[in-house]
Amino acid sequence: MNKIILVTGATSGFGKAIAEQFAANGWDCIITGRRAEKLTALSEQLVLNYGVKVLPLVFDVQDRHAVFAALTSLPTEWKQIDVLVNNAGLALGRDNFETASIDDWDTMIDTNVKGLLYVSKAVLPYFTAHNKGHIINIGSTAAKEVYANGNVYCATKSAVEAISKAQRIDLLPHRIKVTAIHPGAVDTEFSLVRFKGDAAKAKAVYDGYQPLVAEDIAATVFYCANLPEHVCINDLVITCTAQANSLTTFKG
Incomplete structure (x- = not known):
């Protein structure tokens, strides 16, 4: 029987790459x-x-009722979820606190924040039913150092870090692993999305x-998810070689 992964925000970016990585290695996928x-x-x-088998579920993680309606009524063959990746997330704007929307x-x-909580809460009974599971939360280097005009985005990713620590503590009796992965510039x-469709601004970020x-x-998530049962990576920061943290990047 194939293992099952649930990935939120799977239509592009990290989520799509994660689904492809796991499917390529024989995992069945619930994608949202x-x-x-x-x-x-x-x-x-x-x-x-x-x-592989795939179950696509269309909903917005912001919608509490849609999340629970979709995830608490999974067909029996999809209830043995092994890994949940809370990937859905975004930044909107990079504005001074005074002028931000x-x-x-x-x-x-x-x-x-709330979307991650809703999905985690909806999926948790599938894990506790057999005292096993792995929650992987996608954070950001913005959780580690707050940068100018990052205000609320940095705050949300700091919350992801705190929630991950709390989940890890509270879910220990159920042998549930919790991993927070904090990417830098990708x-x-x-x-x-952050610059609301301004392709020139978006491209300049990576110049x-x-x-x-x-x-x-995706490769990092796959590595964390496939370690032995007694091994859990709790917190992982990953950047490109040119980046030291959310504040320092060498452009040459």
């Missing part, structure tokens, strides 16, 4: 996202390329150095 067309296309691709703040908090749709790519993060 807001964009039905992209989710369906990925589902068909994974089945065709790797011969409150709507952007709400969206980041609702997605990056060339995905992230900056394009002068070689950033990570989504497949680097």
